[in-house]
């Protein structure tokens with residue numbers, strides 16, 4: 001039996017997938033052969049299989065550095081649902097005792113999901129040093145680059161971790177990375193010989209539509225018209241939680257025959273699972289969401305992705321529309337744009353990093369601590385609360401304060417001259433980073449307002465050749481949504497609770513009405 | 518409606534003698550002597566812990582609204598009820614908060630997960646995303662599943678008949694809300710906001726109606742003999758059921774809002790023995806508030822001492838904290854850190 005046959009059999013036996021998607025097998029083969037690999041795979045082509053399969057085959061532990069807790073939890077849940085049990089996620093929500101217990105028996109696991117912040121904890125590193133780490137994976141590796149769209153300082157420290165772990169083979173994965181970002185990743189990890197597997201991210205099966213509106217009322221009207229005539233599984237992205245909720249109210253009022261719900265990070269965990277699974281299971285037609293939705297979602301028949309508010313960067317947009325049409329069928333991206341929309345991301349950029357006043361207060365606070373010879377509180381929430389910082393702002397400051405030796409293990413080290421310099425340096429970094437984000441935002445806005453083919457201008461900075469669209473191209477090339485019409489049959493669910501209880505517990509499965517495909 | 522009505526009832530019972538905070542803690546079911554005493558003094562046992570998901574901000578917003586509507590009026594540090602009050606809603610009388618405090622969540626999680634599991638395995642579907650994230654419930658359902666494997670149909674039939682029976686007896690609230698929340702094979706239940714949308718109710722009321730329904734179910738199951746399967750779901754729901762008998766007796770007195778000295782007096786035991794019980798309780802009751810015995814500052818000092826000495830040895834920790842901090846307080850903080858649940 002050749003290795004190729006075996007790999008496909010493992011894929012079938014362990015993960016129940018009949019075949020590899022583009023790029024997966026090539027990456028897996030290189031990883032198994034012991035190479036360091038950089039893989040750029042568009043969303044939807046199953047990046048996770050690239051390390052999950054090797055993790056099951058290699059001896060020892062596979063570490064996956066992942067930026068989002070919800071993403072980790074989704075993956076662990078999915079693996080467990082597939083009866084893959086030796087998987088664990090280490091995150092800041094774990095109780096002290098539980099974390100300790102996990103660290104003590106790390107060698108019993110095959111796959112460990114961890115955030116870059118957790119990976120900096122001494123007890124974690126000590127535990128990892130004691131066992132055999134066979135594969136080190138950096139998911140969403142664009143976070144390493146300052147040009148990436150989700151810059152996270154702790155990603156920059158990964159090279160040191162890799163060194164401490166005696167250089168296990170390393171796999172960096174991302175869905176969107178420009179050539180510049182790719183170079184940053186390789187440089188930062190200190191792995192110049194990484195084998196590159198870069199796959200094109202353009203989607204021939206998607207049509208790109210941008211429609212301009214004068215204001216939100218006009219957008220709402222357009223939204224209703226589109227959803228009335230084009231009834232397919234739909235995701236609608238908003239920039240705020242409250243906007244998702246009010247839009248659901250509006251839609252339900254006008255489109256009572258559709259099943260619509262909202263999803264955002266502020267919801268109860270249990271409610272989030274319900275909504276995600278209903279959508280996967282075709283029990284929902286439309287989900288109004290923030291960008292918290294979608295990362296872990298594996299629904300193949302999303303046909304329409306609407307941006308009621310556009311994202312802050314072209315890269316995020318590409319990822320979000322990547323969730324449409326994963327089955328390769330025709331799908332549409334619709335961006336509703338009104339000039340006033342630009343203010344929202346401008347404000348968000350301002351709030352993302354700490355401002356001068358916050359930094360000043362931070363320094364003052366540390367100074368007071370050092371005078372009183374007190375330690376920095378161990379609870380991050382307490383620091384964030386006291387200084388009115390959000391989590392990202394605190395992480396950013398913490399990284400820089402530690403990097404410059406102002407904080408060492410909760411001890412404040414005071415040095416007047418140094419502190420002045422560090423202060424200026426941090427302010428400079430904030431300004432630089434803000435400018436960068438503004439540039440990225442401008443890129444997005446420019447694209448929305450461009451008059452040439454949207455497909456070409458969207459993908460040209462990522463790849464040299466862009467494939468022909470399967471059917472329709474974009475609104476600048478003459479495509480209109482009103483050319484299409486899809487409606488779904490009415491649903492029935494008006495029985496009384498007695499009937500519903502009976503069919504749930506005893507009945508044959510309630511056939512989800514085959515809407516939507 | 519229901520939520521407002523309950524708030525008004527609470528404020529009319531405390532009659533301006535306690536702050537809004539104490540009402541909030543009662544609804545959340547805070548395990549502290551103060552809250553438990555308030556609960557008993559003002560006869561609010563039935564509402565104790567009926568809204569554990571309530572967020573402070575939402576609570577305060579709701580009160581501001583009631584004040585604006587002229588139903589509540591500021592009075593010293595609190596509110597009194599003014600204006601016309603409709604008579605108490607029937608639903609309000611069907612809550613049984615304090616008595617079922619420990620049972621509701623465990624019973625409900627087991628039921629949700631059991632139904633999801635059995636309806637799936639009945640169709641040989643073994644990969645589904647559980648709607649409940651609760652280790653205890655997961656372990657429990659797994660145990661049950663092993664016993665009934667292959668007989669899912671029969672178990673579900675029995676479950677259906679029993680649920681039908683108890684749900685038919687549920688009074689005053691819309692039973693559909695409870696049923697629509699259930700998840701089965703290829704059918705995920707509705708989220709709370711969705712239920713609110715469908716039944717034209719606020720999110721608060723949906724939560725409360727679910728709890729009210731569960732209270733009524735438990736009450737029926739406990740006095741009926743016919744519903745043996747549901748009664749089985751209620752077995753060992755007390756988190757504190759593995760307490761020693763003596764600690765359990767202390768626990769019951771704590772729930773009545775008694776102080777350690779008082780308990781020692783009543784039970785003719787040494788106060789130190791009661792402290793031992795309290796540490797034991799703090800270990801098993803995940804909601805137990807230790808702040809009655811250790812203030813936040815001391816708790817933090819103890820935590821820091823644990824980290825810096827990297828040791829759980831009482832002596833080492835004691836040597837690294839203020840002399841005023843007692844061994845009892847250190848043991849309590851350690852107990853809180855070592856809680857087995859959640």
Ligand SMILES: [Zn+2]
Pocket residue numbers: 452453454455456473474475476477
């Ligand atoms: Zn075009």
